[in-house]
Each structure stands twice: as structure tokens, then as C-alpha cells.
Amino acid sequence: MKQMEVTIMGQSYILGCPEGGEQSLLEAVENVDREMSAIRNAGKVKARERIAVLAALNLAYALAERPVSGTSTAGIMPGEAHLDALIRRIDQTLGSDGQLL
Template sequence: MTQPSTVTLHILDKEYRVSCPPEERYNLEQAARHLDETMREIRSSGKVVGVERIAVMAALNISHAMITGSRSHDEQSGRQQQMIDDLVKRLDQILSPGQAV
């Protein structure tokens, strides 16, 4: 098992040092960039003041996007599974013994 390494992240003009496994470094950096962009968008809107409030709003926005994306994915998977089931049923009917093709 590889040893964790320290990664320096920059989020909303602050520097954070975080320990993570080397194989997770890229994902961590991507997450930090996404968080930084989200927080900057919120700050630039001028509607939210204070780093703590900006961080909470960013966390809520990201969580909401994740949850609604997950629901959308589940709904799409359900529709695809229904289509597959319908196709299998039709194929079974067509290919069943005694049916003319």
C-alpha cells in the first residue's frame, strides 16, 4: 500500500494542505477546483457575504446537484431497464416454439 502524500489545494484565496493517497490526488485536485469555482461564483453574485456562508452555500449547491443527478440517473436507468425487459419479452414471443418467423 502506498503512503499518503500531502497535496496543497487553493480554495477561495486560501491554501490548504491535505493528506491523501497518491492514486486519489487527481480526484482531490479536481474536487478542490470545482469547489473553488463554485465558491467564487457565489462570492461574485454579491448575495452571500462571509467565507463560512459561501462555503455552506457551495456545499448545498454541490450536494443538490449530486442528489438530483443521482435521481435523474436512477430514473434513466429504470426507463432503460424497462425497454430492455420489453425487448426481451418481444423476442421471447417471436422466438418461442411453434411461432412462424
């Protein structure tokens, strides 16, 4: 697995990325950075952890609202499978930093 350094809200992170998945990861990072920055810039939330949770909820909601074009063989909708993978990635990235909630 390849490692990539990315920046979200001015903080650097080293993330694992499967070969060929670089563009998708960069797009995800851009989405997260944009969402977190918008929440921070609104000025009502200051704590990075709270901003991350709100951004994750906003992105998950947007993903859930997208039309689904079928189901996978496991019976899980593609959006749900993607969300599960995203949650696992977030948990791996946070590692020993602790839980957000």
C-alpha cells in the same frame, strides 16, 4: 497518505490524499473553488463560512440529482457514500477551526 497543498478562493489548504487520488482531489478542489467563487462574485454573501455552506449544499444537490447506476454492497447508494466521504474530509480539514453551522 500523501499531503497536497491546494487553493480555494485564494486561501491555501493542506489536504490529505490517498496515493493515486491526486487527480480526483484536484477536480474536487476545482469544483469547490468554482462554486464558492460564483457565490462570492454574485455579491450577496460575504462571509466565507456561509459561502462554503452554500457551495456544499449546491454541490450536494447536484450530486443527489445525478442518476445512480446501482447500489453498493452496504446498501448505500454510491452518491451517498461519496457524499459521506466528502463530509468526513471537510470535517477533517476544518479541524479545530470550528463548525460551519
